[in-house]
Amino acid sequence: MMKRKREEKNECMDIVWQTPANPPLPQDYIFRNGIRFVRPYYFEFIAHVKNRWAGKTIVDLFAEEFKGRPYEYYVSAVKCGRIQVDGEMVPVSYVVKSSQKISHFLHRHEPPVMACEVPILQKESDVLTVCKPASVPVSKFDKWISRVPEL
Structure with a gap:
């Protein structure tokens, strides 16, 4: 687990984030009545722009390729920095180029499991x-x- 600083509306906020290379640590678990919970966390989904995605705006790309959320969600996510290109915030009109790294930060809540x-x-x-x-x-x-x- 790593911490990353993010600028948002002139405020600096620590975001706890995970990638597959940074799995939860023992202190990230909460045990109650024989059930194990993972503390909510931010996860960075990473993709590299494929040739067929190049030339699309960042919002159109997400709306067309990742249909699990409405278009308005992706507009909001780009505006507030939850979706970034090459580690930088971009405007919703940003046109992606082949091989750029796209990060999508999601707040995750995992279902509890038995703690045995x-x-x-x-x-x-x-x-x-x-x-x-x-x-x-x-x-x-x-x-x-x-x-x-x-x-």
Whole structure:
């Protein structure tokens, strides 16, 4: 986890952000009644401008390629710096160029999971059998498995 300073309306604000290279640390978890919560955080999604995206405005690019949010969201995200190009804030009319780095900062709230140990039932040279809690998503479990010693 890293901290990044961001200028916004003449105010400086610390933003806690994560990338796949900076996973949550033990102090980022909260444990309550056998349930583990991850503290809300900002995540930086990174993409590089593909040739077919080049020549589009930053807002049109997001509205056409990432349809999960309305056009107005992307206008707002560009204006306040949640969407940046090459680490810089840009106007909504900014036209992207091939290979530029686009960052989209999102505030994330992950669903809680059970806070129990995952028992290893059997360990062979090429197979690991575990009893995974139903509340742990498979993608999170894959990250856990990669940290099991001697796999």
